[in-house]
Amino acid sequence: MKIALSAALAALIALPAAAHEYTAGSLSVGHPMAFETPATASNGGGYLTITNSGDDADRLLRIEAEGFDEVSLHETSTDDMGVARMRHVEGIELPAGETVTLAPGGLHVMFMGLGGDPFEEGEKIPATLVFEKAGALDVTFNVESRRGHDAKADHSGHAHHD
Numbered sequence: 001m002k003i004a005l006s007a008a009l010a011a012l013i014a015l016p017a018a019a020h021e022y023t024a025g026s027l028s029v030g031h032p033m034a035f036e037t038p039a040t041a042s043n044g045g046g047y048l049t050i051t052n053s054g055d056d057a058d059r060l061l062r063i064e065a066e067g068f069d070e071v072s073l074h075e076t077s078t079d080d081m082g083v084a085r086m087r088h089v090e091g092i093e094l095p096a097g098e099t100v101t102l103a104p105g106g107l108h109v110m111f112m113g114l115g116g117d118p119f120e121e122g123e124k125i126p127a128t129l130v131f132e133k134a135g136a137l138d139v140t141f142n143v144e145s146r147r148g149h150d151a152k153a154d155h156s157g158h159a160h161h162d
Contacts, residue, residue: 020032020140022137022138022139023137024131024134025054025131025133025134025135026052026053026054026055026056026058027050027051027054027058027134028051029048029049029050029137029139030048030051031047031048031142032046032047032139032141032142033046033047033048033142033144034046034047034111034125034141034142034143035104035143035144036118036121036144036145036146037118038118039116039118040118041114042113042114043110043112043113043114044110044114044118044119045108045109045110046063046102046109046110046111046125046141047101047102047104047108047109048101048141049099049100049101049102050092050099050102052094052095052096052098052099055096055097056133057093057095058094058131058132058133058134059091059092059093059094059131059132059133060091060094060100060129060130061091061130061132063127063128063129063130064127065111065126068111069113069115070110070112071109071111071127072112073088073090073092073107073108073110074086074089074107074108074109074110075089075106075107075108076104076105086110089107091132109127109141119143120143121143121144121145122143123143124141124142124143125143126138126140127139127141
């Protein structure tokens, strides 16, 4: 009885970690997350990794989520003067055999139009990633605390630029 109970407990403890990895064809999506935002933030960033273990490239076309004015793919780049700019990107290439990371200061998801409803630690944001070849994949972005993370690249309060 003790062994069965231990196995059941181990399975329950492992479930949240396993539930935060998603697969569509040869694509594996890891740890979709967003940071908590200040109450006044109008936008929030989303981050994840996508590993293409297949022999063919794919492309992340868009992200869909309810309750926002717009959800889109963006890239932050810094020019030779040290000025960071964020711009919309039409899609993200996923080369065969490679991992693409969406992270603060680079490629990321923008959830725009928080409308006074900030992201709070522990909140879950359901979304759908739409890939050119692998199709649609439902994921959940977990909202995490900024404590212990490098928040200097955050831009949740910044304006959107095309």
